[in-house]
Amino acid sequence: MKQLYMNRIIKLSAAALLVLSAGTVSAQTTGFKFEFGSGKVKDGYTAITPATAFTSQLGYGLDFGSTANAVDRGGKDPLKASLITGDKPFFFSVNVPEGNYKVTVTLGDAKDSSITTVRAESRRLMLEKVVTKPGEFVTKTFIVNIRKRPISTGGEVHTNTREVNKLDWDDKLTLEFNGKRPAVSSVQIDKVEDQITVYLAGNSTVVDQDDEPWCSWGQMIPRFFKPGVAISDQAESGLTLASFKGSHRLDKVLSTAKAGDYLFIEFGHNDQKEKGPNDGAWKSYTESFKYFIEQAKAKGMIPVVVTSTSRRAFNDSGKVVNTLGDFPAAARKVAQDEGVAMIDVNAMTADFYNALGKDNSTKAFVHYPGNTWPGQGDKPLADNTHFNSYGAYEIAKMVIEGIKSNHLGLEKFLVDTPHFDPSHPDAPETFSLPVSPPSPVLKGAAFAKPAGN
Secondary structure, eight states, X not given: OHHHHHHHHHHHHHHTOOBOTXXXXXXXXXXXXXXXXXXXXXXXXXXXXXXXXXXXXXXXEEETTOOOEEEEOOOSOHHHHEEEEOSSOEEEXXXXXXXXXXXXXXXXXXXXXXXXXXXXXXXXXXXXXXXXXXXXXXXXXXXXXXXXXXXXXXSBOOOOXXXXXXXXXXXXXXXXXXXXXXXXXXXEEEXXXXXXXXXXXXXXXXXXXXXXXXXXXXXXXXXXXXXXXXXXXXXXXXXXXXXHHHTTHHHHHHHHOOTTOXXXXXXXXXXXXXXXXXXXXXXXXXXXXXXXXXXXXXXXXEEEEEOOOOOOOBOTTSOBOOXXXXXXXXXXXXXXXXXXXXXXXXXXXXXXXXXXXXXXXXXXXXXXXXXXXXXXXXXXXXXXXXXXXXXXXXXXXXXXXXXXXXXXXXXXXBOOOOOOOTTSOOOGGGOOOOOOOSOTTTOSGGGGSXXXX
16 A cells, blocks of 8 residues: 555655645646636646736746737637637746756637747747637647756856846746737646757856847747757856856856756857966967856766857958957867867858848848837847847858858757848848837846946
């Protein structure tokens, strides 16, 4: 009898679908099935209505004061009979432990069309403008990485004030449903252990930027991968190779990484400003880069050198000039010396800006007149380092091309996309994504502080 009892406990734990009697989920629950709407609920699913507000006790629900509408179309299949939609973006959060999660969403409406864009955590693009016709339903699956400050090998990541309330560091998996008419019928979330994790180490050109209009390639690149790959963006604004290591972010990566995972390393903008020993910052940068690669290899990871994005700087002849000194060349040499793959984003972004031209290239950056964005005020934005969604999206395509040209194992997990030539980029006028609302936690604080490198 005792053995039978123990077997039942083990079976329940493995299923990880525990729901407490009060309707709450435990802090260690790792599997969920949610039905959105107000109709009949399918067996095994938990109902989410517009009134299901997230609380720490409940552990799931519409978050950050989201308002939405339930639509009940009736019919035999509960998962297609009702849905939640809204004329503004809405957030849905679930408390989960650290790890990679397979998220499966069913989108559509039995009687109306829909267009849904899905982001996760701090504006990571997961699904881009999924269109359904009246009566059509589409099921899509993507992978979301959840990280937390504690390090299993001891200590924790030293975060800065910008990160205190960042959605990337909280206890929740948060989804943002956006678009002309998002229509969400169901959401299933399951913890998975079989994903290849791509860890991104970098600065503000890589980080998950909290607020519009800032954006980075690191938060755009998940959109280009099928399930099988998780993107873990560990980058943060203002960091160098040394401060990434010093704040225990490399320790965090190594504590959760497994053999066969990847470490993409892009630094340079801030390293350029540091004073290094002996031969200066260049030598310190080179030695630190080699250390990152050695540590990744020791863990069985696959390191990839990514050269820094070029700044928007043109000479009198209207051509892009290098403002990063010897650092892009140093990164290339490290990759060659260490025998690792290299993605030359520095060269590709220069080609990108040259193709757009001096004036038109502002459309890839945070260049906007005053009062364009909520909370901006009268002061115009003229940032020649940081990108908007269009610029970040194009650079993500460059990284994808680098994966292809290096024939990395990740290549087989890419969604079908045509070849991208940065010398012939997508026209800025043809690009559009629904705008994320101001960070629900930071409430547009981006305009109260520099974005940082």
